[in-house]
Amino acid sequence: MEKKMQRLRFSSSTFRNVAISSGSTEMVGRYGSAAAEFVKAYTGIDNETGVRLAKGLKRISEYKVSTKSSKDAANNIKQQAGFSAEVQTTAQTNAENIINGRAERVMRSDDHPDFGTNHPIYDHIEVDAHGVYIPGSGSQMKFVNDTEELLKNIAQGKGGGSNDKSRYLNAKLDLPSEQVAGAVKFCDERAKALREQADRLEALGKAELAAEKRAQAANYDTVKGNIRDSGLTTRQALFLRKHPELATAFNITRTSHRAGVRGAEIGALFGGAISAVTNVIAVHQGDKELEQAILDTVADTGKAAAAGYGTAFVGTAVKGVMQQSANATTRSLARTSLPSMVVTVCLEVGSAVRQYVRGEIDEVEFLETIGERGSGLLASGLFTAVGQVVIPIPVVGGAIGGMIGYTLSSMLYQDALAAFKDAREAHENYLEIKEYCEVARASLEGYRLEFRTRFVEWLDDGRAEIADSISSMDAAVLSGRIDDFAASANSLAALMGKTLQFVNRSQFDDFMTSDSALVL
Numbered sequence: 357m358e359k360k361m362q363r364l365r366f367s368s369s370t371f372r373n374v375a376i377s378s379g380s381t382e383m384v385g386r387y388g389s390a391a392a393e394f395v396k397a398y399t400g401i402d403n404e405t406g407v408r409l410a411k412g413l414k415r416i417s418e419y420k421v422s423t424k425s426s427k428d429a430a431n432n433i434k435q436q437a438g439f440s441a442e443v444q445t446t447a448q449t450n451a452e453n454i455i456n457g458r459a460e461r462v463m464r465s466d467d468h469p470d471f472g473t474n475h476p477i478y479d480h481i482e483v484d485a486h487g488v489y490i491p492g493s494g495s496q497m498k499f500v501n502d503t504e505e506l507l508k509n510i511a512q513g514k515g516g517g518s519n520d521k522s523r524y525l526n527a528k529l530d531l532p533s534e535q536v537a538g539a540v541k542f543c544d545e546r547a548k549a550l551r552e553q554a555d556r557l558e559a560l561g562k563a564e565l566a567a568e569k570r571a572q573a574a575n576y577d578t579v580k581g582n583i584r585d586s587g588l589t590t591r592q593a594l595f596l597r598k599h600p601e602l603a604t605a606f607n608i609t610r611t612s613h614r615a616g617v618r619g620a621e622i623g624a625l626f627g628g629a630i631s632a633v634t635n636v637i638a639v640h641q642g643d644k645e646l647e648q649a650i651l652d653t654v655a656d657t658g659k660a661a662a663a664g665y666g667t668a669f670v671g672t673a674v675k676g677v678m679q680q681s682a683n684a685t686t687r688s689l690a691r692t693s694l695p696s697m698v699v700t701v702c703l704e705v706g707s708a709v710r711q712y713v714r715g716e717i718d719e720v721e722f723l724e725t726i727g728e729r730g731s732g733l734l735a736s737g738l739f740t741a742v743g744q745v746v747i748p749i750p751v752v753g754g755a756i757g758g759m760i761g762y763t764l765s766s767m768l769y770q771d772a773l774a775a776f777k778d779a780r781e782a783h784e785n786y787l788e789i790k791e792y793c794e795v796a797r798a799s800l801e802g803y804r805l806e807f808r809t810r811f812v813e814w815l816d817d818g819r820a821e822i823a824d825s826i827s828s829m830d831a832a833v834l835s836g837r838i839d840d841f842a843a844s845a846n847s848l849a850a851l852m853g854k855t856l857q858f859v860n861r862s863q864f865d866d867f868m869t870s871d872s873a874l875v876l
Contacts, residue, residue, distance in 0.1 A: 380619050380668050387615035387668070388675020388690070390451035394607040395680040397447035398600055403680050404687065409443075410466035410473065413600035416440050433597060438499040440596035441588050442479055444603075445497065445530065448587055451611060459485035465494070477523050480530070495528035497586060499593055503535045504542050511546065511575040525578060530586040532593070543580035547573040612672040619668025620661040627660015628653065821847075 396402050400412020416439050422428035442464055449462040465471040465478045470489060482493035500506050506521065510529075513522035531539055550573035557566035588596075596603045635649035635656075644652070678690035825847045832841035 380622050380664065380671065383618055383622070384615060384668055384671035384675055386455055386457070387611055387618075387672040389679060390454045391608045391611045391672050391676025392679040393447040393451045393454070394604050394611070395676055397443050398604040399680070400443075401680075403682055407467075410464060411439055411443055413440055413443055413596060413604065416443070417597060417600045433594065434499070434501070434590075437590070437593040437597040438497065440600070441499050441532075441586060441593040442497050444588060444593070444596050444607075445586055446480065447607070455614075460490065461487075477527055495530055495584070496524045497530040499532055499586075499590060503531065503539050507539060507542055507546075507576070507579055511543070511579045512572050513575070522575075525575060527582065528584055529579065529582045530584050532588060532590045533585050534589050536583060536585045539583050540580055543576045543583070547576040547580070550576070608673055608676055611676070612669045615672040616665040616669035619671075620665040623664015623667070624657050624661040627663070628657035631656035631660070 392404075396409075396412075398413045400409045400415050401407070402409065416436055419432075419436050421432045421436075446462050446464055453460055453462075460482050462480055462482055465475040465481050466473050468481060468483070468489065471478065471481065477496065478494035479497045480495045482490045484490060498506055509519050509521040510524045511522075513520050513525075550569045554566040554569035554573065557563075557569065631653045635644065635653050638644040639646055639649045675690055678686050681687050681690070825844050828844035828847075829841055832838070832844060
């Protein structure tokens, strides 16, 4: 009974874990694809399309640095950090678009065939789902020490000095996070100062010069409207340049954590619902008190939330790495529900191993458990995909399909296992009965041989006497001597080990007039 209850608990927890992993499949798919963007940014290769990018974090980190002086080396590192920031921003923006279900993607202009290498205005562009450039989406990224000088060179053009950057005037300007507020404030102050200068010049009758100042002020307003937060600080850009592996691992971990939080919500939802139903039934049947059922439901919900977090966290990381693998088979597996099932498989197999080591189940039960869960999880993965297609609602379709697949598979597995057990038992019974029959047959053969031997001996020894008795009986019949016939018959009976009831005719006549019974 105790083992039966253990199996029931296994089934309940397994069903819960399958529901969580199935319900998380679509979400893990999105967050996993987002994580894959950071893998692509590191390697500089999109293994899904086979496209090699102009720059990757790993390659940038291998760029040479000047050895002339520490100042030159620092300047080289900062410039290269700007390239790393461009690559990181691309991955970061695309990851967010994938998570939010947007079809648009950001590209470095160097990686788009229509823009070529070192485009004079744009560092980044946006493309639609078909890879077509979206007009007006171009942007320039600037990670420089003197932001105010940069803004002047853009807004004032030739008036800002020899380093004219007015070509960036109508492009979105992505700056380090810590410089954004200062840049906006500077543009406001410069625009205000220029308009005040224009007013004074106009008062002096210098209308042409006043108009020039107002045009520059309008340029500052334009630049201010184009300023955007790149989502990176200068310090983060330098870290990307110096430690691309750690930065990539952090990006994947951060994305996985976000998925884990969502997975915990899904886990709490499904786990709490399943626990609530089972505990309500237990209370109704009198197996639990209401207070205990409430406590168990809360505990089960917490466990389910933890399982949901782990499923989504690990699934996202696994999906991200597999999706950008150089191996085509691995990339194909990344498109299945395998990543979201990884934790569930480990939990289920691990629990069976733990129970076996503790002696709570024997070898047969261990193999049966592994077999059932393996087939169940495989079917769950298949039905998750089917359920998501049939019911195209995130979480719901996959969860329903996964639970149905696991339930059907478990039922079929148990039936098949029972059939195999019956067949095995029938075969064992057949072998046992066959063994009994062989023993009985050998015994009967021995009895038959012994009987034959003794009968032949008896027949040989009494053959002459039997022949004489039969001849005497024939002669008595022919002559009509009844008493002689009776005497011969008694002799033959004696040879057979029998004694007849009547020795002569007189005894027979006496019997016929008496009430004695005839003995055959």
